[in-house]
Amino acid sequence: MRFKRGQSVTTATSENTAAKLVPWRPWVAVIFVLGMYYFSQLVGGLLISIYPLLQHWTRRQTVTWLNDSVYAQFAYILVAELVVIASIYWFLRLYKRGWSTIGLLRPRAKDIAYGLGAVVPYYVLYLLTVTVISKLVPGLDVNQEQQIGFSNIQGTVPLVLTFISLVILPPLTEEILVRGFLYTSLKKALPLIWAAVVTSLIFAAAHLPEGGAAGPLYIAAIDTFVLSLVLIYLREKTGSLWASITLHAVKNGVAFFALFIFHMS
Template identity: 35%
Template sequence: MVHSQNPYRAILRRDYPEPFIALLVFVLGIWLWDHYFAKETSYAPGTEAVALIKIDRDLRISEGMAEEPAWLKWLVGVEEPVTVRRNALEAFEKLALDNSISPRGLEAFAIIKAEQDGLPLQEMLGKVLQGQMISDFEETSRQLANHRGTWWEAKLIGSMEENALPGVHWREVYGQDSIRLKTRAVVCAVSVWALGLIGLAFVPRALIRVAKGMRTEPKGYGGAWTLPLGLVVFLVATLAWIGFTMTLDIGIATLPGLHPLMGILLDSAARMLPTLIALGLLFRRPEHVVRVMGLGTKVELRVVLGAFSVLMMVDLVLRSLLGAGGSNDPGGGLSLTEAGTWGLVFAILSACLLAPLAEEVMYRGVLFRSFRNRLGVLPAAVISSAIFASLHFYDGYGLASVGLFGFSCALLYSATGSLTTVIVLHMLYNTAIKLPEWIVYHAPLG
């Protein structure tokens, strides 16, 4: 019951006309339509560079594990070399169609194509590059010896050495780097699987907790939110996030010499400011945010581990049904902003800490709660998770995976009343993706 002296009565009495809500939905819909259906003029700068990184390391890992047992390759998620080469050629073709491929990329394409089709390497290079030589024998050999070469450069220099004395002894270093990369991939995969297996012991607890949560009734101020109030707050904050993100992208593009730390701080601000706007529209004191949202509650770690294990099993099913292709991006979702030491800092802070915090407040704390007050738990979980997935811009498997993750988080929030628990699950889930990704694709080999 909201008392007459309670300042939140004024918030609950706010009247939001349907045309105003429709206008906000329309603006967001136009933006979503543009992202999903509008033809991209070109790939973002750096797409080829990150695609080359991914292709190189995928090729090395697949060749390094070619003789390993099938169960280990499945565990690590490694495909056969012929499949990896085919995927690489498809990525290069996408870049070529977009006129986003450089001579270095064409050289890599030619070498992979020759290997895939069993054709003479020099013949394919001559056909694709029209006699132009991209890689210098001595310089490329030194790069390979200094941990900076690629799979296709090793193939190229190896073929050149058939007709010339080796200038630099690079094979041992390259071999050690490939073994190191394979080991990293195996260790990362085994670590994530071990965490999932530990969580199996707590799956019954998590499922029982969720089942009980289906019968909970919304209470207090959070249970009194009207659907129009929640929608307006969510839409205003989301449109603010879009504006902040677009401004950030433009700013970074015009400041190429921007220090990585400044970029990290700007990204953090763009992530958190919309969340603060939403909370500012709904609350008057920080302690009220903590109490109503369930941010001060104890983390139910065993429930988190059980839910994580369930999500891993669901993800396996989705991969088998839909495949692992996530988008039309030749870089496979990787980003140069996550390369190097500063990239690791960015990935941890942005994807593993701030994104879970901001998204859980927005999608579960505000959006799901608002729909639940009006429609009940299951319809609210379905609708809010669909919106959550649509704003992540994946296709196929990725869209389904994110949607089911959001659905699980909504049910868990309803069951526990603890947004802190859901945030920790989200952090664990993102870390299990981002940290191995950085170790395998972005960490230096030397």
């Protein structure tokens, strides 16, 4: 059976299609994703550190600006995300492949509808999972604070930049990198369920450091693992990343409004 460029892939044929569309080995994709995770942060940090140097600031002034400035955080996230997107584009071009190979097709209304329709099931599944794990692991801190890099946001422009940094950029980049590039690569060699689990474990592990000085943020890892499984289901159901991007954006949007609009802890 032949598939045209950009055509949706059904669950029944996704494994065979992945093997045909993805010429690189899955382990190459895993190394690439892990490398991009750290490399993009390094580039982002190096580039935004140029501004304090040009201002001839002291070390203390520089650290304060990097930690507390909305503009610094926005610039860092924007640069890091652009590095990831550019690197994936370069990788795909190296193998003479396009964005459609990893599920980035033209958005359709039904993709958005699927994403919105998955919001409630995701939250229900997450709450059930946390309830069960809390019974099994009584010491789990479900109230541990996540370090997101933004606090005490005041003014329209800072609020808009924070919204873009948390609700727009991460869903786009993370879905392209994880549910798009990584998952598509892994299911070439693994059964769908194991490709989904491995992808979700890697995604969850990336959120463990967000506990900051308080230690690994296990509740965020549980959250993102469950979220990733739902996002992968949407990826398989629609053959596109846009349903996943929609759900991811709504989830982050709920957190944004709770923290910065309604000031809920």
